[in-house]
Amino acid sequence: MINSFNKWINQIFGAEDKYTIQIDEILTNMQNEGFEIIDVKFDSLKDQGVFKDMEGFHTLITYK
Incomplete structure (x- = not known):
């Protein structure tokens, strides 16, 4: 299980590049x-961080 936060809320709309880069590095290294990656699932959590202005992610990587 990997926990991550998004970029600052004032960024333009688009793919979450910080999260994507972090998960890509982990999957590539695995x-x-x-390791064989079986599945990747994630869930997002709103109002995270000290100022409650970020979105958090939980990522579950199933592998063998």
Whole structure:
């Protein structure tokens, strides 16, 4: 299970690049170490962070 936060709320609408880069690095490293990725699921949580202005993500990676 991986926990992550999004970029600042005042950014323009689009794909969440910070989250995407973090998860891509983890998945790539897992595959390079020989793990087979079975599934990736995520859930988002609103009003996270000190000022409650960020969105958090929980990511579950199933692998073997």
